[in-house]
Amino acid sequence: MTDAPTDTLSAARAGRGDLVRWTRTLIPTSKEAPADAEAVSHRLLVRAGYIRRVGAGIYDYLPLAWRVLTRLCRIVREEMNAAGASEMLMPALEPLEFFKETGRDAEYGDNLFRLTDRHGRVCALAPTHEEIITDLMKAAVSSYRQLPLNLYQIQTKYRDEFRPRSGLLRGREFIMKDAYSFHLTPDGPGGLGEGYEAMRRAYTNIFTRCGLDFTVVEAQSGPIGGSASHEFMVNCDAGEDLILRCPTSGYAANVEKCEIGDRAWSFDGEPTGELEQVHTPNMPSIEEVGKYLKVKPRNMLKTVVFRAAGDASPAGVRWVLAVVRGDHDVNEGKVKDAAGFPVALANEAEARAAGFAIGYVSPRSALGRSDCLLLVDPDAARGMDPEKDKPMFWAAGADEPDHHVKHFNWRREMGKVLDNPGSVKVADVRNAQAGDPSPRDPSARLEEGRGIEVGHIFQLGTKYSEAMGFTVLDPDQRRRPVIMGCYGIGVSRTLQACVEMSHDDDGIVWPAAVAPFDVLITPISADEAGDQMRAALRLADELTTAGLDVLIDDRDERPGVKFKDADLIGVPVRLTVGAKALAEGCVEFTRRARARDAERVPLDQAAARCASA
Ligand code: ATP
Ligand code: MG
Numbered sequence: 001m002t003d004a005p006t007d008t009l010s011a012a013r014a015g016r017g018d019l020v021r022w023t024r025t026l027i028p029t030s031k032e033a034p035a036d037a038e039a040v041s042h043r044l045l046v047r048a049g050y051i052r053r054v055g056a057g058i059y060d061y062l063p064l065a066w067r068v069l070t071r072l073c074r075i076v077r078e079e080m081n082a083a084g085a086s087e088m089l090m091p092a093l094e095p096l097e098f099f100k101e102t103g104r105d106a107e108y109g110d111n112l113f114r115l116t117d118r119h120g121r122v123c124a125l126a127p128t129h130e131e132i133i134t135d136l137m138k139a140a141v142s143s144y145r146q147l148p149l150n151l152y153q154i155q156t157k158y159r160d161e162f163r164p165r166s167g168l169l170r171g172r173e174f175i176m177k178d179a180y181s182f183h184l185t186p187d188g189p190g191g192l193g194e195g196y197e198a199m200r201r202a203y204t205n206i207f208t209r210c211g212l213d214f215t216v217v218e219a220q221s222g223p224i225g226g227s228a229s230h231e232f233m234v235n236c237d238a239g240e241d242l243i244l245r246c247p248t249s250g251y252a253a254n255v256e257k258c259e260i261g262d263r264a265w266s267f268d269g270e271p272t273g274e275l276e277q278v279h280t281p282n283m284p285s286i287e288e289v290g291k292y293l294k295v296k297p298r299n300m301l302k303t304v305v306f307r308a309a310g311d312a313s314p315a316g317v318r319w320v321l322a323v324v325r326g327d328h329d330v331n332e333g334k335v336k337d338a339a340g341f342p343v344a345l346a347n348e349a350e351a352r353a354a355g356f357a358i359g360y361v362s363p364r365s366a367l368g369r370s371d372c373l374l375l376v377d378p379d380a381a382r383g384m385d386p387e388k389d390k391p392m393f394w395a396a397g398a399d400e401p402d403h404h405v406k407h408f409n410w411r412r413e414m415g416k417v418l419d420n421p422g423s424v425k426v427a428d429v430r431n432a433q434a435g436d437p438s439p440r441d442p443s444a445r446l447e448e449g450r451g452i453e454v455g456h457i458f459q460l461g462t463k464y465s466e467a468m469g470f471t472v473l474d475p476d477q478r479r480r481p482v483i484m485g486c487y488g489i490g491v492s493r494t495l496q497a498c499v500e501m502s503h504d505d506d507g508i509v510w511p512a513a514v515a516p517f518d519v520l521i522t523p524i525s526a527d528e529a530g531d532q533m534r535a536a537l538r539l540a541d542e543l544t545t546a547g548l549d550v551l552i553d554d555r556d557e558r559p560g561v562k563f564k565d566a567d568l569i570g571v572p573v574r575l576t577v578g579a580k581a582l583a584e585g586c587v588e589f590t591r592r593a594r595a596r597d598a599e600r601v602p603l604d605q606a607a608a609r610c611a612s613a
Contacts, residue, residue, distance in 0.1 A: 015547065016544045016545055016547060017518070017543060017544035017545075017546070017547050017548040017549045017550060018517075018544065018549045018550070019540050019541075019544050019550050019552070020063075020517070020549075020550070020551050020552070021551075021552050021554045022551060022552065022553045022554055022555050023554050023555055025063045026049070026062055026063055027048075027049040027062070027063070027064060027565075027569065028049040028052075028062070029047065029048055029049045029565045029568055029569070030046075030047055030049070031047070032047070033046060033047055034046050034053065036165075037166070037167065038165060038166050038238075039166040039167065039169060039238045039496075039500060040238065040499075040500065040503060041166075041167065041169075041238070041496045041497070041499035041500035041503065042166050042167030042168075042169070042496065044499055044503055044507060044508050044568070045065070045167055045168070045495075045496060045499060045508075046167070047507075047568060048064070048507060048508055048565075048568045048569045048570070049062055049064060049569070050062055050064045050065035050068070050569075051065050051167060051168065053167075056164050056172065057161055057164025057165075057170065057171040057172030057173065058171065058172060058173050059167065059168060059171060059173075061492075063516075064516040064569060065495065065516075067516035067517070067549070068495050068498075068510070068514050068515070068516050069175065069491060069492065069495060071513065071514045071515075071516075072210065072491055072494055072495060072514055073154055073177075073491060075206055075209050075210060075513065075514070076154065076177050076206055076489060076491065077154075079202045079203075079205045079206045079209070080152050080177070080179065080202060082202070083150070083198045083199065083201070083202040084150060084198065085150040085151065085152045085179055085181075085202075086149075086150070086151055086152070087151075087152055087153060087154070088151050088152070088153055089153050089155060090126075090129050090132050090133065090136075090153055090155070091126070091132070092125055092126050092155060092156055092157070092158065093123050093124075093125065093126070094123060094124050094125075094126050094129075094131070094132055095121065095122075095123055095124075096114065096122040096123060096124050098131035098132060098135065099112065099124055099131060101131065101467055101468055102130070102131055102463070102464055102467040102468065103467070104130075104131070105124070108127060110160060110162070111127065111159045111160050111161065111162075112124050112125075112127060112159075112160065113125035113127075113158045113159070113160050113172075125158035126155075126157060126158060127157055127158060127159045128157065128176075128178055128486070128488065129153070129178055129180070130180065130460070130464045130484075130486060131464065131468065133151060133180045134180075134464045134465060134468045134470050134484070135468060137149075137182060137470060137482070138468060138469065138470040141182070141472060141482075142472055142473065143472055143473050144184040144472050144473060144474050144475060144480075146472070147182050147183055147184050147190065147472065147482070148181060148182060148183045148184075148190045148191075148194075148195055149181065149182045150179055150180070150181040150182075150195060150198075150199075151179065151180055152177060152178060152179035152180070152487075153177070153178060153179075154175065154176070154177045154491060155175070155176065155178070156173055156174070156175055156176075157173070157174055157175070157176045157178075158172065158173055159172060159174075160172060166238075166496075167496055168492045168493055168495060168496040169240070169452065169493055169496050169497075169500075170240070170493075171492065171493075174490060174491075174492045174493065175490075175491040175492040176488055176489065176490055176491060176492075177488065177489040177491055178486065178487070178488050178489075179199065179486065179487040179488075180484060180485070180486050180487075181195040181196075181199070181484065181485040181486075181487070182482050182483070182484055183195055183482065183483045183484070183485075184472065184474060184480065184482070184483065185483065186461075186483055191483075192459055192461075192483045192484075192485055193459075195485055196228070196457065196459055196485050199457050199485065199487045200216070200230065200457060203216075203232055203455050203457065203487070203489070204216070204232075206455075206489065207232055207234075207454065207455065207494075209513050210494065210498060210511060210513060210514055211498065211502070211511025211512070211513055211514065212234050212454070212494075212497065212498065212501060212511070213234065213235050213236075213501060214232050214233055214234050214235060214451075214454070215232075215233050215235055215243060215245065215252050215449075215451060216230050216231070216232055216233075216252065217230065217231050217233055217243050217252045217253050217254050217257075217451070218230060218251075218252070218253040218254065218257050218258075219231040219253070219254045219256065219257055219456065220254065220256040220257045220333050221458050227459050227461055228458070228459040229456065229457065229458045229459065230456070230457050231254055231451075231453050231455065231456050232453070232454050232455035232456070232489075233254075233451025233452065233453055233454070234451055234452040234454055234494075234497040234500070234501055235449055235450075235451055235501075236450065236451070236452060236497070236500050236501050237450050238450070238452070238500050239450035239451040239452040239453075240450075240452070240453075241254055241255070241450065241451045241452070241453055242254070242255040242448060242449075242450060243255065243258075243448070243449050243450065243451045244258045244432050244433075244434070244436075244446045244447065244448055244449075245446065245447050245449065246438035246439070246440050246441055246444050246446060246447075247444055247445075247447055248438070248440075248441045248443075248444040249438060249440035249441045249444065250440075251438060251439065251440040251441075253432075255331075255431050255432060255433075256331070256333060256431075257333065258431070258432035258439075258446070259428065259432070259439035260428050260430075260432045260436045260437060260439060260446075261436065261437030261438050261439045261440075261441075261442055262437065262442065263378040263379060263437065264378070264386070265378035265379070265381040265382055265426055266381070266382065266383055266384065267381055267382070267383050267410040267411055267414075267418050268383040268384070268410075268411060269382070269383020269384040269391040269392055269409070269410075269411070270383075270391045270409075271391065271407055271409035271412050272391050272392070272393045272407050272409070273406070273407040274407060275405055275406075275407050275408065275409075275412075275413065276405060276406045276407055277398050277403055277404075277405050278293060278398075278403065278404050278405070278406060279402060279403060280292060280293070280402060280403060280404045281402045282402075284359075286300060286302060286326045289395075289404055290326065290395075293395055293404065293406065295393070295395045295406070296326075296327075297325070297326035297327040298325050298326060298327045299326070299392075299393050299394060299395060300325070300326030300394065300395045300396065301323055301324075301325070301326065301362060301363065301380055301394055301395070301396040301397075301408065302323070302324050302325065302326050302328070302330070302380075303321050303322070303323050303361040303362055303363060303365070303396070303397060304321070304322045304323075304324075304330045304345070304361075305319060305320075305321055305345075305346040305351045305356050305358065305361055306319070306320040306321070306322060306332075306335055306339075306343040306344060306345055306346055307319060307320075307343065307344055307345075307346040307347070307350070307351070308320060308339075308341060308342070308343055309341075309342040309343055309344040310341070310342045312341040312342060313339075313341040313342075314341070314422070316370055316371055317341075317371060317372070317373050318354075318371040318372075319346070319351075319354065319356075319369075319371055319372045319373070320335060320339050320343050320372070320373045320375060321361065321363065321365065321366055321372060321373070321374050321375065322335045322375045322377075322429045323363055323374065323375065323376045323377065323380045323381075323429075324377040324379070324380050324429060324430040325377070325379050325380050325430075328377065328379065328380075328430040328431065328433075329430060329431040330429060330430060330431075331429060331430055331431045332345065334427070334428055334429045334430070335375060335429050337427075338375050338425060338427035338428070338429050339373060339375065346358075356399075357397065357398075357399050357400050357401055359397070359401070360397035360398055360399060360400060360401055360402070360403060360404065361397050361399060362396035362397040362398065362399050362405065362408065363376070363396070363408075363410075363413070363414060364396075364399055364408075364413055364414070365399045366417065366423065366424075367414070367417065370423075372423070373422075373423065373424075373425070374417075374423060374424045374425070375425050375426075375427055375429050376424065376425070376426050376427075376429075377426075377427070377428065377429050377430045378426055378427075378428065379430070381410070381426045382410075383409070383410055383411060391409075393406075393407070394407070394408040394409070394410075395408065396408040432446055433446070433448065434446060434447055434448040452493065452497045452500065453490070453493075454489060454490055454493055454494045454497050455487075455488065455489045455490070455494075456487075456488050457485070457486075457487045457488075458485060458486050458487070459485050460483075460484040460485055460486055461483060461484065462481040462482070462483055462484070463484075464484055465481040465482040465483070465484060466481045470482050495514075498510065498511060498514055499570075503570070506564070506567035506568065506595070507567045507568035507569065507570050508568065508569060508570030509570050509572075509592050509593050510570045510571065510572055510592070512572045515570065515571055515572050516549075516551075516569070516571065517549045517550060517551040517571045518543070518548040518549050518550065518571070518572065518573060518610070519543055519548055519549075519550050519551070519571065519572075519573045519574070519575060519610050520550075520551045520552075520553060520566055520569075520571035520573070520574045520575070521536045521539055521540055521550060521551070521552045521553070521574075521575045521576075521577065522552075522553045522559075522562050522563070522566060522574060522575070522576045522577065523535070523536040523552070523553070523554065523577040523578075524559050524562075524576070524577065524578040524579065525579070526554050526555060526556045526557075528554075531579075531582055532577045532578070532579065532582060533554065535577050535582060535587070535603060536552055536554075536575075536577050537552070538603075539575060539577075539587070539603070539606055539607060540552055542606075542607035543607050543610060543611075546607060546611050548610060548611065551571060553565070553566070566592075567592070567595060570592055571592060572591065572592050572593070572613070573589070573590070573591060573592070573610050573613045574588075574589075574590045574591075574592065575587050575588065575589060575606055575610065576588040576590070576598075581600055582603075584600075585602055585603050586600045586601060586602055586603065587600075587601060587603060587606050588600060588601075589601045589606065589609055589610070589613075591613060
């Protein structure tokens with residue numbers, strides 16, 4: 001067989017598919033699943049010989065996985081390039097000074113891998129590259145005429161995750177595509193908004209082409225910084241993230257960020273009895289206290305103590321008490337927003353020293369203190385029980401160790417404090433949950449689902465350019481800090497998300513676009529000189545000429561073993577070459593997704609059948 005002529009550009013680029021023999025590559029399939037594997041996709045990738053654990057959160061990508069990653073990367077590159085981004089590569093080893101300049105050495109904390117070289121200089125293994133690229137741009141770009149720009153790379157990233165788990169879903173070393181965009185203005189032509197939209201479209205194309213079922217959700221920006229941010233979530237039950245959706249308006253958000261629609265509230269309502277103190281020793285959880293008191297968590301007040309961080313808080317306010325119902329969870333981001341200044345969860349010792357009986361705090365601990373701001377969630381700010389249309393029964397902490405109170409009544413216990421807006425604010429400070437009113441449609445209720453975050457886009461603003469002094473001259477010859485965006489895709493996580501989404505009891509069912517091979521040819525007999533192998537090789541030649549990637553299972557194994565492994569590794573189309581069909585000039589054609597529907601196809605039509613599958 002001769003190679004295709006390469007004397008024209010298009011011929012040189014057309015390319016033929018790969019032909020790989022099973023016996024000449026490494027596909028160590030096994031029945032054994034790793035004991036620690038929580039996700040089905042993790043078990044399947046190990047069992048099908050795609051990945052192997054080297055250490056906690058560190059994996060080998062074996063040939064099959066590498067082929068999938070290569071295809072994923074090709075899709076990513078095509079869409080990023082089409083959106084006008086340019087690929088480059090930055091080092092994974094970064095001098096720690098860069099992180100110190102932006103304060104991210106502290107923000108990333110223990111998640112940042114640090115190492116000291118032989119000269120005593122400290123480096124970090126890059127978790128992302130905002131600092132490095134800002135430094136590069138600062139040296140190379142000085143005028144608005146050079147903007148906008150979008151640069152990206154596909155590279156290994158390092159994060160010392162507290163709990164690496166689920167294989168490639170949360171590794172300590174993983175492959176990420178990260179892109180950074182630079183603009184003179186937030187809006188208008190060439191502005192951040194336009195660049196952000198272009199990335200949102202590129203990401204939508206990428207994950208659609210990967211065959212994934214995903215939701216784009218509003219997200220919190222975390223230690224990367226910045227304002228607007230969206231996550232691309234693969235919809236599946238094994239996902240770590242909780243997402244909420246409004247069924248009518250299309251609103252969707254990560255629970256970290258999800259707003260809740262208007263809820264009526266009022267502190268007014270008669271007490272249900274005398275305030276009664278109860279001894280509740282050795283009951284660390286709300287549920288235990290509730291059982292002992294015979295009170296449901298929805299009738300208990302949970303008060304969480306935050307400290308005002310930084311110096312932006314109003315004069316004298318040092319503590320913020322967030323009050324939610326016992327069956328709800330306080331949302332730190334919302335507490336920050338409601339307070340209007342930065343807050344951090346209080347350090348226990350410090351809070352105790354300031355007089356808070358941590359574990360037993362109630363709104364009453366704010367009485368007589370001018371250094372406290374009380375933030376009450378609307379569902380906790382109730383004097384009447386909306387479900388029973390009776391005065392609301394509340395249990396709460398007693399503000400002394402090992403004690404709770406029953407019959408807490410807002411008006412009686414808190415008095416005039418409630419009417420002082422400097423001391424008490426009613427605001428959404430809890431996580432949303434299924435059944436909550438939608439923030440976009442008052443008649444709709446939020447629904448819950450789980451997702452795997454495969455992509456995250458951020459409008460960074462000037463956080464990095466200001467910290468690192470990256471400015472350009474604008475058309476009026478004034479220096480302005482550059483406005484930035486950053487855009488990540490977890491490439492190795494996406495590989496596993498494809499498996500989590502697309503598998504059955506027998507193994508992986510790859511979406512065609514990212515499968516390691518297009519066709520698996522299985523001759524029942526592996527006799528190199530026999531008819532079956534000869535037919536298999538002829539078919540493989542036709543298929544690779546048509547540009548398809550082909551794996552031939554040329555192992556001298558029983559058919560049952562070959563079929564089981566075929567199901568396990570999940571190649572989308574299978575051609576089985578057996579004596580009986582071959583005698584009639586046919587092979588068997590099967591799709592992995594519908595393994596039971598085998599069709600006999602004449603040999604000379606088999607390649608065309610695969611190409612159109
Ligand atoms: P997570 O919330 O899952 O920890 P993150 O928000 O910290 O992720 P980003 O900084 O936004 O992650 O990184 C961009 C992308 O890189 C994420 O959307 C995710 O797909 C991927 N990613 C992040 N951390 C890991 C990890 N430990 N293992 C594999 N992929 C990861
Ligand atoms: Mg993220």
